[in-house]
Amino acid sequence: MVSVHSAVSVITAKRDGGELSDEQIDWVVDGFTRGEVADEQMSALAMAILLRGMNRREIARWTRAMISSGQRMSFAELPRPTVDKHSTGGVGDKITLPLAPLVAACGAAVPQLSGRGLGHTGGTLDKLESIPGWRAEVPVPDMRRMLADPAIGAVICAAGADLAPADKRLYALRDVTGTVESIPLIASSIMSKKIAEGTAALVLDVKVGAGAFMKTLDSARELATAMVELGTDAGVRTVALLTGMHTPLGRTAGNALEVAESLEVLAGGGPADVVELTLALAREMLAQAGIGDIDPADALADGRAMDHWKAMIRAQGGDPDAALPTAAHTEIVTAPRSGILTRLDAMGVGLAAWRLGAGRARQGDPVQFGAGVEMHAKPGDSVVAGQPLLTLHTDTPEAFSTALEALRDAYMIDAAPSSAAASTAAVSTAAVPSAAAATGDALAPAVSNLAGPDSIVLDRIAP
Numbered sequence: 265m266v267s268v269h270s271a272v273s274v275i276t277a278k279r280d281g282g283e284l285s286d287e288q289i290d291w292v293v294d295g296f297t298r299g300e301v302a303d304e305q306m307s308a309l310a311m312a313i314l315l316r317g318m319n320r321r322e323i324a325r326w327t328r329a330m331i332s333s334g335q336r337m338s339f340a341e342l343p344r345p346t347v348d349k350h351s352t353g354g355v356g357d358k359i360t361l362p363l364a365p366l367v368a369a370c371g372a373a374v375p376q377l378s379g380r381g382l383g384h385t386g387g388t389l390d391k392l393e394s395i396p397g398w399r400a401e402v403p404v405p406d407m408r409r410m411l412a413d414p415a416i417g418a419v420i421c422a423a424g425a426d427l428a429p430a431d432k433r434l435y436a437l438r439d440v441t442g443t444v445e446s447i448p449l450i451a452s453s454i455m456s457k458k459i460a461e462g463t464a465a466l467v468l469d470v471k472v473g474a475g476a477f478m479k480t481l482d483s484a485r486e487l488a489t490a491m492v493e494l495g496t497d498a499g500v501r502t503v504a505l506l507t508g509m510h511t512p513l514g515r516t517a518g519n520a521l522e523v524a525e526s527l528e529v530l531a532g533g534g535p536a537d538v539v540e541l542t543l544a545l546a547r548e549m550l551a552q553a554g555i556g557d558i559d560p561a562d563a564l565a566d567g568r569a570m571d572h573w574k575a576m577i578r579a580q581g582g583d584p585d586a587a588l589p590t591a592a593h594t595e596i597v598t599a600p601r602s603g604i605l606t607r608l609d610a611m612g613v614g615l616a617a618w619r620l621g622a623g624r625a626r627q628g629d630p631v632q633f634g635a636g637v638e639m640h641a642k643p644g645d646s647v648v649a650g651q652p653l654l655t656l657h658t659d660t661p662e663a664f665s666t667a668l669e670a671l672r673d674a675y676m677i678d679a680a681p682s683s684a685a686a687s688t689a690a691v692s693t694a695a696v697p698s699a700a701a702a703t704g705d706a707l708a709p710a711v712s713n714l715a716g717p718d719s720i721v722l723d724r725i726a727p
Contacts, residue, residue, distance in 0.1 A: 475610020518636015612674030
């Protein structure tokens with residue numbers, strides 16, 4: 265039977281501002297999956313969607329078609345409720361590492377399918393692969409065994425090839441065609457995989473700020489609303505927190521560096537902002553899983569979260585007690601003057617870490633596990649001229665110059681807290697050897713403004 269649709273007709277319909285029918289969406293996604301719709305045609309459609317947007321029905325149907333391109337997982341047989349978390353990506357965002365074992369220690373099962381980094385944002389799998397022996401690929405039967413085991417209860421691994429394969433192909437095209445920013449395509453990409461994953465509940469961490477893909481609260485709310493609607497319509501209990509990403513999370517950006525900081529959190533310490541966000545997300549996850557009467561802070565304090573971390577790492581072949589990789593070279597960035605550090609730009613730090621080798625420019629590029637940036641001061645801290653602000657880590661010392669260029673305008677230091685004028689810090693260095701739209705057509709979900717003056721959580725969006 266000859267199809268009444270063609271790729272060109274679908275492209276021109278969206279190019280001209282029309283709504284795509286369910287049949288058009290199903291046909292084009294299925295054709296793309298089978299190779300009958302060419303990459304250049306899907307690229308053109310992605311650009312049309314970026315420019316013209318999608319309404320709620322279109323986004324929902326597009327997401328359903330992406331899910332239907334592959335298999336769906338199910339964890340319904342598990343003896344504990346399942347809940348997952350997804351972050352839209354940021355600099356120093358190591359939250360998944362302490363969060364998954366923490367929530368598991370409180371009684372939920374956490375099937376965390378994660379990815380690798382691209383560009384200035386780090387990838388959870390890259391961080392974990394810095395642990396000797398740890399493997400990202402986990403067969404589904406082993407996932408179920410880990411999740412059912414009360415001593416483990418969590419798994420962080422790569423998504424299988426059969427999970428929303430059409431989205432995997434489209435994701436690669438979006439990255440090279442200038443269509444990454446499309447909110448309908450971001451929402452459907454994230455949610456198609458999360459719905460196919462089979463979790464019963466989902467908490468979204470939507471980053472907003474200089475170091476995030478969403479630069480404004482309005483765009484972050486639009487994306488969060490679209491994803492909450494998609495999850496709710498699919499029967500997944502879904503809420504979203506909007507969290508700040510103007511400044512990097514914690515005091516490290518890299519791979520092994522962030523694992524080490526995560527271990528500090530699991531041991532009951534760690535930077536205040538990382539602990540705050542970890543606990544905020546843990547409480548949301550437990551509430552969505554129906555376990556709202558347990559305080560996750562207790563599981564950090566009494567060591568249960570650390571026990572689950574070690575069991576999870578061992579179950580995936582890793583040695584939780586092994587020494588982490590360190591870079592061969594370091595360089596220190598010092599404060600050029602005394603005063604108050606008023607700005608530490610997440611994008612600048614992320615680009616520096618990437619150029620030092622912690623990230624990749626293209627899928628498949630290798631990363632340096634020991635590379636990255638340590639931050640010795642954060643905005644609001646007093647600094648003294650000559651004190652260390654950052655330590656840069658890399659195996660390739662020629663990368664220092666390009667990393668420093670990324671940091672050139674990343675700092676502002678006020679001479680005094682009351683000063684209205686801030687001066688841009690010119691970085692000085694001292695080398696040391698290393699020791700180591702979607703245009704919606706339905707009512708938006710409820711938005712609750714949670715932001716205090718210093719809160720990292722800006723808003724909460726729920727059905």
